[in-house]
Amino acid sequence: MNQAATPKAPGPLLQFENVSKKFADVIAVGPTDCAIAAGSLVALVGASGSGKSTLLKMINRLGDPDGGRVLFEGADVRDAPPAALRRRMGYVFQGVGLFPHMTVAENIAIGPRLAGGKASAARIAELLALVELEPEYAQRMPHELSGGQRQRIGVARALAGNPHLLLMDESFGALDPVTRDGLGKRVRALHDQLGLTTIIVTHDMAEALLLADRVLVMDGGQIVADETPQSLLVGAGGEIVQALVAVPREQARALAQLGAAE
Amino acid sequence: MNEILTILAGLGDKLSAHVLLAAAALALGIVVALPVAVWASRSPPVSKIALGLASLVQTIPALALLALFFPILLSLRAVFGQGLPTLGFLPALLALALYALLPILRNTVTAREQMAGGVLEAADGVGMTKWQKLRLVEAPLAAPYIMAGIRTAAVWTIGAATLSTTIGQPSLGDPIFAGLQTQNWALVLAGCIASAALAMIADALLGLIERGFAERKGWMVWGGIMLAVAGIAAAGLAQRPADDKTIVIGAKNFSEQYILARLIGQRLENAGYSVEYRDGLGSAVVHEALTSNAIDIAIDYTGTLWTNQLGRADNPGRAAMYDELVRWERETSGTLVMGRLGFENAYALAMREDRAAQLGIETMEDLARQAPRLTIGGDVEFFERPEWIKVRDAYGLNFARQRNFTSTFMYDALTGGEADVISAYTSDGRVAADRLRVIEDSKGAFPSYDALVLIAPLAAQDQALVEALNPLVGAISVEIMREANFAVDRLEDKRSPAQAARALAAKIAGKSAAGPAPNSGLH
Numbered sequence: 001m002n003q004a005a006t007p008k009a010p011g012p013l014l015q016f017e018n019v020s021k022k023f024a025d026v027i028a029v030g031p032t033d034c035a036i037a038a039g040s041l042v043a044l045v046g047a048s049g050s051g052k053s054t055l056l057k058m059i060n061r062l063g064d065p066d067g068g069r070v071l072f073e074g075a076d077v078r079d080a081p082p083a084a085l086r087r088r089m090g091y092v093f094q095g096v097g098l099f100p101h102m103t104v105a106e107n108i109a110i111g112p113r114l115a116g117g118k119a120s121a122a123r124i125a126e127l128l129a130l131v132e133l134e135p136e137y138a139q140r141m142p143h144e145l146s147g148g149q150r151q152r153i154g155v156a157r158a159l160a161g162n163p164h165l166l167l168m169d170e171s172f173g174a175l176d177p178v179t180r181d182g183l184g185k186r187v188r189a190l191h192d193q194l195g196l197t198t199i200i201v202t203h204d205m206a207e208a209l210l211l212a213d214r215v216l217v218m219d220g221g222q223i224v225a226d227e228t229p230q231s232l233l234v235g236a237g238g239e240i241v242q243a244l245v246a247v248p249r250e251q252a253r254a255l256a257q258l259g260a261a262e
Numbered sequence: 263m264n265e266i267l268t269i270l271a272g273l274g275d276k277l278s279a280h281v282l283l284a285a286a287a288l289a290l291g292i293v294v295a296l297p298v299a300v301w302a303s304r305s306p307p308v309s310k311i312a313l314g315l316a317s318l319v320q321t322i323p324a325l326a327l328l329a330l331f332f333p334i335l336l337s338l339r340a341v342f343g344q345g346l347p348t349l350g351f352l353p354a355l356l357a358l359a360l361y362a363l364l365p366i367l368r369n370t371v372t373a374r375e376q377m378a379g380g381v382l383e384a385a386d387g388v389g390m391t392k393w394q395k396l397r398l399v400e401a402p403l404a405a406p407y408i409m410a411g412i413r414t415a416a417v418w419t420i421g422a423a424t425l426s427t428t429i430g431q432p433s434l435g436d437p438i439f440a441g442l443q444t445q446n447w448a449l450v451l452a453g454c455i456a457s458a459a460l461a462m463i464a465d466a467l468l469g470l471i472e473r474g475f476a477e478r479k480g481w482m483v484w485g486g487i488m489l490a491v492a493g494i495a496a497a498g499l500a501q502r503p504a505d506d507k508t509i510v511i512g513a514k515n516f517s518e519q520y521i522l523a524r525l526i527g528q529r530l531e532n533a534g535y536s537v538e539y540r541d542g543l544g545s546a547v548v549h550e551a552l553t554s555n556a557i558d559i560a561i562d563y564t565g566t567l568w569t570n571q572l573g574r575a576d577n578p579g580r581a582a583m584y585d586e587l588v589r590w591e592r593e594t595s596g597t598l599v600m601g602r603l604g605f606e607n608a609y610a611l612a613m614r615e616d617r618a619a620q621l622g623i624e625t626m627e628d629l630a631r632q633a634p635r636l637t638i639g640g641d642v643e644f645f646e647r648p649e650w651i652k653v654r655d656a657y658g659l660n661f662a663r664q665r666n667f668t669s670t671f672m673y674d675a676l677t678g679g680e681a682d683v684i685s686a687y688t689s690d691g692r693v694a695a696d697r698l699r700v701i702e703d704s705k706g707a708f709p710s711y712d713a714l715v716l717i718a719p720l721a722a723q724d725q726a727l728v729e730a731l732n733p734l735v736g737a738i739s740v741e742i743m744r745e746a747n748f749a750v751d752r753l754e755d756k757r758s759p760a761q762a763a764r765a766l767a768a769k770i771a772g773k774s775a776a777g778p779a780p781n782s783g784l785h
Contacts, residue, residue: 062386087389095380097387101402101478110388110398157388 013038013197019068021054028054030221041191041198043208046218052201053169060086087115090158093169096150098142104153105138111161127156148179166198184211206248217241269452279432281497284420287355291362299370309371316364324422328357328429332547349556354426361422362415369411373404409472416468420461430540439542444517444750445670508536512557515542516669517750522561524763533730553595558721563607565709569648580710596719601735605689605743608711609649612686612698625702626657637663639672639681656707689740691748737770
């Protein structure tokens with residue numbers, strides 16, 4: 001934690017080495033290798049059941065691989081107790097899971113509290129500001145908030161411990177398109193501002209193309225494409241991947257025509 | 263109404279005993295159920311087994327569950343030694359705690375199912391250890407559900423605790439059982455009102471705590487807890503410290519036993535002893551309680567002991583049976599059979615006089631011929647007793663229907679026509695009062711049932727005690743016993759067992775001093 005995340009770290013921040021996982025007899029993730037550099041914003045894209053969430057959860061040990069290993073900052077994630085490991089990573093998921101019996105401030109401060117510390121009111125206000133919420137929200141209860149506001153608190157909670165790595169599992173899946181767009185842009189801005197390494201799991205190719213530096217496309221438990229958004233848009237990655245890219249592209253084209261016809 | 267208020271005012275002892283018993287059982291239930299529930303919520307097989315067992319316990323009638331702990335504790339004496347109590351507080355506590363498990367267990371497991379999955383995933387995701395997750399997330403979110411379970415358990419426990427009377431634990435069931443037996447409805451109502459009020463108060467307090475948890479209002483939680491603790495503490499202070507020298511007199515669940523227990527108790531009080539009563543004990547419980555010194559004195563009957571304790575089916579005659587019993591009790595447990603009181607309370611079959619005349623029934627042989635058209639009513643244990651089987655087989659009795667009543671309602675069933683024949687008791691005042699015909703047992707198939715005073719092995723060493731009771735031996739004729747029983751059992755101008763006992767004592771004294779007693783005021 002103390003060694004600063006220098007842009008030119010000796011190795012990748014995160015590395016999957018030959019990881020695989022089965023549920024009963026079904027292969028969720030086939031033997032996979034992948035390295036993720038510090039400072040990148042990576043989107044893991046794929047249909048339901050493609051293995052993208054399973055791969056993500058290997059990182060914070062919500063589901064250990066059957067084979068292979070995951071290295072975080074050079075060490076096997078299984079070397080440390082899961083609770084300690086998870087406090088070094090921010091995790092935001094679709095369900096948000098704000099603790100309904102705690103105020104917004106208590107929710108945000110839970111990570112520092114578990115680590116034996118305390119988050120000051122100023123720190124809470126700062127974290128609320130990061131997700132564009134007024135300091136007054138600190139004393140609200142989760143059930144008083146809208147879905148988008150809850151998800152913002154979820155992001156603030158994930159950032160409270162100054163993590164180097166932010167993991168987002170379909171975090172915006174349940175939000176309306178306008179809220180979703182705004183929150184996506186906010187996360188991208190926070191990523192740049194705080195120098196994070198971010199992995200976003202999503203089934204929405206448009207979101208991935210617009211937010212990420214690097215897009216990993218998963219299908220049947222394998223990474224079938226590993227490209228920049230730009231190269232995906234000019235046809236890289238193969239047939240399955242291009243079918244996914246085609247959807248937002250067709251929509252954009254149709255919308256542009258509609259606008260021109262008016 | 264005034265009568266009920268007077269009785270309620272006198273129930274303080276029973277109430278405090280009831281509160282302490284229910285609170286202890288609930289506390290034990292919580293202490294056992296919560297860790298099991300936490301385990302069950304992490305392991306589906308454990309959940310299945312724990313909930314299954316708790317549900318199974320719930321299907322056992324509370325009365326039977328309480329009674330079952332008597333033999334269980336008796337057998338555990340092999341492990342824990344003779345000091346282990348088999349009657350009273352301990353078995354009642356264990357049975358009621360077992361009963362309280364299910365609602366707490368079920369609600370706690372349900373609470374976990376009710377928790378949004380995201381919350382538990384978030385708890386893991388933010389880096390909580392298992393213990394932190396339990397303390398910071400699962401426990402506070404489950405608390406309202408757990409409290410609701412505890413509330414249900416409390417109401418059940420307070421209700422079921424009335425049944426602990428049957429195993430010798432004082433409770434608000436004492437007036438209920440005594441009242442049911444003697445058809446003293448004021449007594450029954452007073453017991454029910456007190457127990458219902460207690461349940462409602464407990465429910466309201468626990469409801470306050472539950473609301474406090476749900477709405478996260480600390481003052482409600484603590485206020486409720488403080489009031490509950492204050493109530494339990496008050497009950498604890500109200501309990502008189504147990505006096506080692508107190509003589510405990512056991513009584514089975516019918517009027518004659520209540521009266522004789524009071525007769526003995528009053529004599530002992532006059533001799534300077536302090537006395538306690540354990541009324542409404544099950545017939546099987548009384549003898550074990552006596553021989554194990556859980557109670558000091560009991561009245562039993564030769565025929566009952568002969569068949570139930572010695573397991574004998576033969577009938578050697580009245581005197582031989584008595585001598586054998588005295589020897590057997592002395593040799594097996596050291597229990598003293600002090601002597602016969604002088605009357606018999608035998609089982610006999612009885613019919614309404616008019617009905618018997620109409621069917622031409624005088625002897626058991628006559629009855630056997632008409633039996634296939636008749637309904638027989640018996641007290642709750644009669645048809646299981648070896649005596650009945652013996653009589654049935656001796657005369658080839660084959661009734662059309664067989665029905666069970668409590669001994670009180672049996673007579674009403676006969677006069678009301680729900681039964682044609684009943685298993686009456688020969689010392690019962692209602693046999694004469696209801697103009698019943700006792701069917702002649704020409705073959706002597708029913709054994710004799712001389713009433714006996716039995717004294718527990720330890721109490722039997724107290725010479726003064728034995729001497730205080732000695733004048734009762736041979737002093738009670740079946741006529742004066744019937745009269746006393748009827749004074750308690752009749753519907754008009756009822757006497758309490760204690761009043762009937764005093765009248766009986768006066769008769770005994772009058773008879774031994776100056777011949778026939780003057781009008782005792784019983785009629």
